[in-house]
Amino acid sequence: MTESTTHGPRNSSDDYDHLVPLFEEFVGLAEDDPRRAELRDELVTGHLPLAEHIAQRFSGRGVAKEDLEQVARVGLINAVDRFDPGRGTDFLSFAVPTVMGEVRRHFRDTGWIIRVPRRLKELHLSINNASTQLSQHLGRAPTPSEIAEHLGLSPEEVYEGLEAGNAYHSMSLDEVLSGDTENLALGDTLGEDDAALEGVENHETLQPLVRELPERERKILALRFVHNMTQSQIAERIGISQMHVSRLLARTLAKLRDGLAEERPDQES
Amino acid sequence: MTETQPPTHEVGAQDDIELRLGANLVHLPVIRSVAASIAMRADFDLDAIADLRLAVDEACSTLITRAEPGSTMVCRFTIDDAELRFSGAVVSSAGEAPSTASFGWRVLTTLADSASSWIEPGAHNGQRNWVHIELAKRKPAFT
Numbered sequence: 001m002t003e004s005t006t007h008g009p010r011n012s013s014d015d016y017d018h019l020v021p022l023f024e025e026f027v028g029l030a031e032d033d034p035r036r037a038e039l040r041d042e043l044v045t046g047h048l049p050l051a052e053h054i055a056q057r058f059s060g061r062g063v064a065k066e067d068l069e070q071v072a073r074v075g076l077i078n079a080v081d082r083f084d085p086g087r088g089t090d091f092l093s094f095a096v097p098t099v100m101g102e103v104r105r106h107f108r109d110t111g112w113i114i115r116v117p118r119r120l121k122e123l124h125l126s127i128n129n130a131s132t133q134l135s136q137h138l139g140r141a142p143t144p145s146e147i148a149e150h151l152g153l154s155p156e157e158v159y160e161g162l163e164a165g166n167a168y169h170s171m172s173l174d175e176v177l178s179g180d181t182e183n184l185a186l187g188d189t190l191g192e193d194d195a196a197l198e199g200v201e202n203h204e205t206l207q208p209l210v211r212e213l214p215e216r217e218r219k220i221l222a223l224r225f226v227h228n229m230t231q232s233q234i235a236e237r238i239g240i241s242q243m244h245v246s247r248l249l250a251r252t253l254a255k256l257r258d259g260l261a262e263e264r265p266d267q268e269s
Numbered sequence: 270m271t272e273t274q275p276p277t278h279e280v281g282a283q284d285d286i287e288l289r290l291g292a293n294l295v296h297l298p299v300i301r302s303v304a305a306s307i308a309m310r311a312d313f314d315l316d317a318i319a320d321l322r323l324a325v326d327e328a329c330s331t332l333i334t335r336a337e338p339g340s341t342m343v344c345r346f347t348i349d350d351a352e353l354r355f356s357g358a359v360v361s362s363a364g365e366a367p368s369t370a371s372f373g374w375r376v377l378t379t380l381a382d383s384a385s386s387w388i389e390p391g392a393h394n395g396q397r398n399w400v401h402i403e404l405a406k407r408k409p410a411f412t
Contacts, residue, residue, distance in 0.1 A: 131315055140409070141316035144309050159309055162318075163302075201370040225379050230316045246319040253323060253376060257330055260372065 016092065019046045023085045043080045044073075047095065051076040054099045058107070068103060075102030123161035126151060128241050141232040141242060165243050197226070202260055209259040217252045220245060288344040292336030292359045300344055301326045307346050308353055314409055321406045324380035325355050328402045331373055331386075335361040335400050352382070356403040360391065363400060382407045 022039055029036040051072035059065050079095040087094075130150050134142035142150070148158045197203050197210070210218060220238065223229045231249070235242040288303060290296045304325040308318040325344075332342055336359035347354040366386040368374060377384045381404035389399040 140411075141314040143312045143314045145312050159306075162309060162315075163306070197372070199370075200372045200375055201368060202372055206372050225376060228379065231319050232316050242315055242319070246322075249319075250323055250326065253327065257327075257373065261334060 015049065016047060019043060020091070022046075023083065023091060026080075027083075027085060040080060044077055047076055047080070047091075048073070050092070050095060051099055054096070054103060058103050067106070071103050071106040072099050075099035078102065120161065120164040123157065124164045127158060127161040128165070128243055131243070132235070132241055135232045135236070135242065141230065205260055206256065209256050213252060213255070217248055220248055221252050224249060284348055286346040288346075289341055290344075292333045292340050292342040294330060294333055296342075297326055297329055297333075300329050303344075304346065304355065307348060308406070311348055311353060311408065313353070313406070317406055317409055320380040321353065321355075324377055324384075324404055324406065327373055327377050327380070328355065328357055328384070328404055331367050331377075332357050332359045332400060332402055335359060335363045335367065337361060337397065350408070352405045352407045354403065354405045356401065358389075358399050358401045360397050361400045362397055364388070364398065366400060367402065377402075377404060381405060 019042075022043055026036065026039045026043065029039070052069060054075075055065065055068040055072040058068055076095065076099050079091075079098040082098070083091055083094050085091070127147055130147050131142055134146055134150055138146075144158045144162065145155055147153075148155045151158070153161075197206060200206060210221065213221065216238065220234055223234045223237065224231070229237070231245045232242045235245045238245070286303065286307065288300060290299065301322045305318055305322045308321045313321070329342070329344065336342060340360045342357060342359045344355065344357045347356075366388045369378075369386070374384070374386075384402070384404040386400070386402045389401060391397040391399060
């Protein structure tokens with residue numbers, strides 16, 4: 001654990017610096033001290049932008065924004081209650097994973113947001129597992145017929161399961177579940193991958209967009225488009241499934257496209 | 270005959286699939302699903318299916334953002350033993366084919382085995398052109 005890493009998003013410490021001394025006082029007080037409740041309110045209120053910011057990161061995945069904010073606030077309250085300044089970490093490093101954990105749990109509990117029949121979910125999951133196993137065995141991504149053979153299913157069933165995966169594309173439970181806490185750390189290989197994009201004509205516009213991407217998305221983008229690795233290879237490297245890589249890539253590309261499109265008017269002039 | 274009518278190619282092989290839809294980004298999910306479905310049924314491997322999906326997505330959004338408002342996009346999928354080819358075209362007031370130096374093109378050429386774009390002067394209206402993008406994904410050969 002390095003203490004020097006940034007707390008991710010720009011909002012970082014300066015906005016909350018004035019709250020730091022309050023924690024010292026807060027933990028020193030007895031449980032029933034009325035001043036304690038006051039301080040707790042102040043700490044929670046003061047850090048609300050952090051909860052909102054995290055809620056926002058998870059928005060657009062099929063859960064209402066208000067619900068996410070609610071859940072993030074609960075996470076924040078837990079973080080304030082559990083934080084121990086004596087441990088040597090600062091509050092933000094502690095609070096961010098705590099709040100994100102709370103939001104993730106919410107996604108896990110609410111499950112697939114679009115109703116997909118249970119049979120299809122299970123089918124999709126078993127195809128996903130088979131695909132990972134077969135990739136390792138074959139050294140490349142399997143074809144639907146290989147998956148069918150492996151699972152003892154008909155090709156039609158495999159098609160159906162693969163399509164169910166696409167239906168669940170937009171709210172992607174798995175991307176919420178697999179750890180992206182590390183997104184908040186700054187990338188170290190950034191410079192090298194940036195350089196690879198320099199030949200691209202719109203790279204001045206592109207670069208800031210790429211920098212804004214979460215760490216893992218940026219890494220996947222670089223592995224696919226700079227290092228030319230296949231999705232299965234990336235999946236293995238990052239430790240998620242190929243289908244998950246595929247979804248993340250699709251989303252990343254759409255995001256970059258939107259960002260670049262905003263710039264288009266002055267490109268044409 | 271209006272100039273928003275897509276170019277009509279000769280009717281292709283029996284297995285060719287053609288889609289005509291409004292040149293609007295809301296239709297992207299349909300097109301990529303069709304692309305993925307064709308590749309899946311042709312038993313492409315999962316990497317190739319996913320790449321094709323993304324490539325078609327990229328090609329179509331490039332076309333749609335250049336299309337005349339309210340016009341139609343035509344997409345055609347052609348498959349043979351060796352590869353799956355996608356070609357798309359829209360009517361556009363743009364005078365040039367999409368740049369091959371853009372990030373989007375880089376994405377396309379990484380995902381597909383080949384890609385090209387060109388412009389074809391519109392037959393009915395000198396101001397409007399057809400913008401074409403064509404790409405191909407080879408069927409990986411396993412032994």
